[in-house]
Amino acid sequence: MTNLDPKNLIQLLAAEEASDAEISQLARLLEQDSSLASELRDELAFSEWIRQALRDRREQQSHALTEALSAQTISTAEWQQHTRDGEISSAGADSLARELSSDPEAAIALRRDLIEDEWIAHAISDAKSEQAFVDSLTTRMWAESSGDTFVSDLVTELDRIDGVADSTADNVIAFPTSRVRDSWWAKTSALGAAAAALAILAYVVTTQLNPQQATTALATLLKSTDDATWRGGLAPRADGSFDSGTYQLDSGAISLAMADGRSLAVEGPAVFEVNDDGLATLYEGIALAKASPKPSDDQIGIGLTSRNISFVDGAITVGIDARSSKSTGAIVFSGETALCLDNAGKCRDLYQHEAVRADHSRDKLVDVPYNPRPFSRAWELVSGVEANMGDIVIELPGADAGETKISNAGALRVFVENERFQPESPLEVDAMQPGLFASGSDDETQGEALVAANGNEMRSYLLQLSPGEWADSTDGEPMEASLTFDHPVVGVIYSSERLWESDDTVGASTHHLAGTEGRGLDAMGDQILLSEDRRTLNLRLLSGQTEIDQVRVLVAL
Amino acid sequence: MEKADRELFVEQVREHHASLRGFVRSLGVNPLWVDDVAQEAFIVAYNRLDEFDQERDFGAWLRGIARNLVINERRKDARRKRILSDNLTDVLLATSSVPEDEAEELGDRGLAKVNALRECIQELPEKSLALVQAKYEENASAQDIADNLGMNPPAVRKALERLRTSLRKCMEKRIDNALPTTS
Numbered sequence: 252m253t254n255l256d257p258k259n260l261i262q263l264l265a266a267e268e269a270s271d272a273e274i275s276q277l278a279r280l281l282e283q284d285s286s287l288a289s290e291l292r293d294e295l296a297f298s299e300w301i302r303q304a305l306r307d308r309r310e311q312q313s314h315a316l317t318e319a320l321s322a323q324t325i326s327t328a329e330w331q332q333h334t335r336d337g338e339i340s341s342a343g344a345d346s347l348a349r350e351l352s353s354d355p356e357a358a359i360a361l362r363r364d365l366i367e368d369e370w371i372a373h374a375i376s377d378a379k380s381e382q383a384f385v386d387s388l389t390t391r392m393w394a395e396s397s398g399d400t401f402v403s404d405l406v407t408e409l410d411r412i413d414g415v416a417d418s419t420a421d422n423v424i425a426f427p428t429s430r431v432r433d434s435w436w437a438k439t440s441a442l443g444a445a446a447a448a449l450a451i452l453a454y455v456v457t458t459q460l461n462p463q464q465a466t467t468a469l470a471t472l473l474k475s476t477d478d479a480t481w482r483g484g485l486a487p488r489a490d491g492s493f494d495s496g497t498y499q500l501d502s503g504a505i506s507l508a509m510a511d512g513r514s515l516a517v518e519g520p521a522v523f524e525v526n527d528d529g530l531a532t533l534y535e536g537i538a539l540a541k542a543s544p545k546p547s548d549d550q551i552g553i554g555l556t557s558r559n560i561s562f563v564d565g566a567i568t569v570g571i572d573a574r575s576s577k578s579t580g581a582i583v584f585s586g587e588t589a590l591c592l593d594n595a596g597k598c599r600d601l602y603q604h605e606a607v608r609a610d611h612s613r614d615k616l617v618d619v620p621y622n623p624r625p626f627s628r629a630w631e632l633v634s635g636v637e638a639n640m641g642d643i644v645i646e647l648p649g650a651d652a653g654e655t656k657i658s659n660a661g662a663l664r665v666f667v668e669n670e671r672f673q674p675e676s677p678l679e680v681d682a683m684q685p686g687l688f689a690s691g692s693d694d695e696t697q698g699e700a701l702v703a704a705n706g707n708e709m710r711s712y713l714l715q716l717s718p719g720e721w722a723d724s725t726d727g728e729p730m731e732a733s734l735t736f737d738h739p740v741v742g743v744i745y746s747s748e749r750l751w752e753s754d755d756t757v758g759a760s761t762h763h764l765a766g767t768e769g770r771g772l773d774a775m776g777d778q779i780l781l782s783e784d785r786r787t788l789n790l791r792l793l794s795g796q797t798e799i800d801q802v803r804v805l806v807a808l
Numbered sequence: 809m810e811k812a813d814r815e816l817f818v819e820q821v822r823e824h825h826a827s828l829r830g831f832v833r834s835l836g837v838n839p840l841w842v843d844d845v846a847q848e849a850f851i852v853a854y855n856r857l858d859e860f861d862q863e864r865d866f867g868a869w870l871r872g873i874a875r876n877l878v879i880n881e882r883r884k885d886a887r888r889k890r891i892l893s894d895n896l897t898d899v900l901l902a903t904s905s906v907p908e909d910e911a912e913e914l915g916d917r918g919l920a921k922v923n924a925l926r927e928c929i930q931e932l933p934e935k936s937l938a939l940v941q942a943k944y945e946e947n948a949s950a951q952d953i954a955d956n957l958g959m960n961p962p963a964v965r966k967a968l969e970r971l972r973t974s975l976r977k978c979m980e981k982r983i984d985n986a987l988p989t990t991s
Binding site for chain 1 (some may be wrong): 822829830835840842843846847851892899900904918923941945949950958960962963965967969972975
């Protein structure tokens with residue numbers, strides 16, 4: 252042993268690494284120097300404090316976890332998610348085990364989820380492919396049972412299988428036995444890898460390298476109400492394009508077309524940001540977002556986020572109400588999605604005509620009644636229909652066609668019945684030639700089959716006039732209206748019979764029509780005209796009839 | 809061991825590996841060790857092939873071996889364990905069938921289902937595919953995926969959950985369509 256100086260000996264002792272000889276040496280030194288003894292006492296005490304502090308911290312963490320568990324801030328579903336990720340803590344696993352032990356069905360559901368996760372990994376990952384598994388297995392077999400012929404048997408067998416399956420496979424791989432062989436799985440995995448590489452490449456190209464993206468506007472102004480005014484430095488360019496940045500809409504309402512096909516409507520006063528990636532964030536005010544009409548578009552989420560909340564995907568039209576600083580409202584007009592509370596890491600499913608409020612003080616999502624009224628101006632801008640002439644009310648999603656408000660009496664009400672659908676079989680519509688008037692003729696109109704070509708989707712609108720109210724308010728004058736649609740009209744249904752027949756296809760609610768027979772246009776005098784460009788529908792409806800008048804309009808998305 | 813036995817075994821590896829790996833995972837085995845445990849089950853089966861009664865269901869026999877391997881994991885010290893948690897595995901084991909008694913188990917027909925899934929995955933839109941790849945191929949965390957795709961972690965988890973749901977539906981539809989109809 253070499254003689255160490257006193258300080259080094261003290262450090263060794265404090266670190267509990269001193270040998271017996273070193274401890275003896277230190278003891279001799281302490282006898283000679285009392286200040287050294289004091290220094291050692293301080294050092295040992297400090298070491299103990301450090302240990303104590305670490306212990307306290309661990310206990311604190313453990314206590315916090317226990318508290319979180321008892322307060323159920325970590326839900327069973329989240330622990331299950333961590334299990335699926337393979338990242339569950341010991342305490343989390345114990346908590347989950349407790350929950351599952353009293354709920355065998357949940358345990359089975361978790362097992363099913365785990366199996367599916369495993370299969371998805373098989374299906375997508377080369378590392379989990381059958382080839383990788385068998386390669387690894389044969390290597391282990393060879394290592395553990397050398398002298399046996401398992402490996403060569405396996406190769407022979409697979410060759411035999413391949414020979415049957417595909418004798419023209421191009422790809423060759425080296426097998427652990429140094430044989431070179433054709434392999435159906437090599438082909439499959441090579442194709443899979445190629446597809447994956449192409450997908451990744453395409454994703455990179457479209458999201459990062461696409462030169463068009465640099466020249467295409469992130470968003471373009473579609474519509475703007477007369478009272479729309481901008482505040483602050485940023486406003487749309489003269490050509491209507493938006494640069495990335497934060498915009499303050501002082502008043503009025505506007506709609507934008509985002510570069511990826513989504514549309515957005517904002518009602519002032521509002522503060523919103525158009526992000527570099529073509530998404531929008533609402534900080535104040537009201538906004539309504541609509542998914543691209545082409546669902547195959549490469550999109551996740553609806554493209555609109557707000558303070559601490561974001562939609563996942565699946566929704567067709569959603570709204571965010573960020574007028575209050577304490578909470579943010581979220582509403583689903585059509586489709587279904589999930590809403591996430593970003594800070595809290597919580598998400599919940601949200602279905603059509605459901606609404607929640609994100610309470611910022613408690614990081615909590617609270618169910619609230621579905622109330623689309625605050626979005627009425629924004630909705631008008633993205634409903635896809637524009638009123639040109641006449642007393643027309645664009646109804647909010649979810650509005651009940653059976654109820655007529657006094658303020659709407661006598662108006663032609665326009666309902667967006669189904670924002671996006673694809674008829675599985677041809678839909679019978681009333682024959683109609685653009686540019687020529689058609690009249691209602693009590694179901695004697697000629698029909699034609701409307702087929703959605705190439706899997707294209709449609710949107711359906713229902714136009715409704717309650718003639719009694721109209722007659723009361725207009726002394727029997729004809730009602731004239733003109734509507735322009737943002738997509739071409741491909742079919743119009745105005746005969747009662749075809750209206751009834753098409754209800755199920757478009758998913759129309761008909762509870763208010765119980766006892767009604769004739770709901771289409773009347774033979775005597777009701778007229779309808781579709782413009783040559785198939786965008787504008789003009790109606791002239793005679794009043795004084797006793798039954799409701801309805802017209803279903805189908806546009807191609 | 810007879811050559812015929814080995815050939816049988818090779819066929820069974822192909823037929824059962826997907827189901828077995830799913831079964832192993834469903835007992836709470838750490839995803840990183842699933843293949844290892846499944847391979848070990850095959851090796852044990854291979855070495856005991858003489859004991860296998862060909863009248864019995866080979867998949868059930870394999871599951872029994874894998875089940876015992878997982879039970880044995882509980883006796884190992886923490887560093888060598890291939891399961892996520894003893895308690896969790898206990899609960900999951902309790903819901904799994906005892907192989908000798910029951911031929912049907914969760915995850916049966918695994919190979920057909922994986923093939924169906926592969927087709928479903930090929931039909932995913934690009935960004936959804938990127939999400940699934942990041943999770944299941946690159947084993948990226950929700951945070952990393954969120955950073956790369958401009959999302960937030962809970963939204964990533966929710967998006968993956970919805971993707972899994974749609975993949976499950978697609979897989980089941982393909983399997984149902986592939987089943988021979990009975991008259």
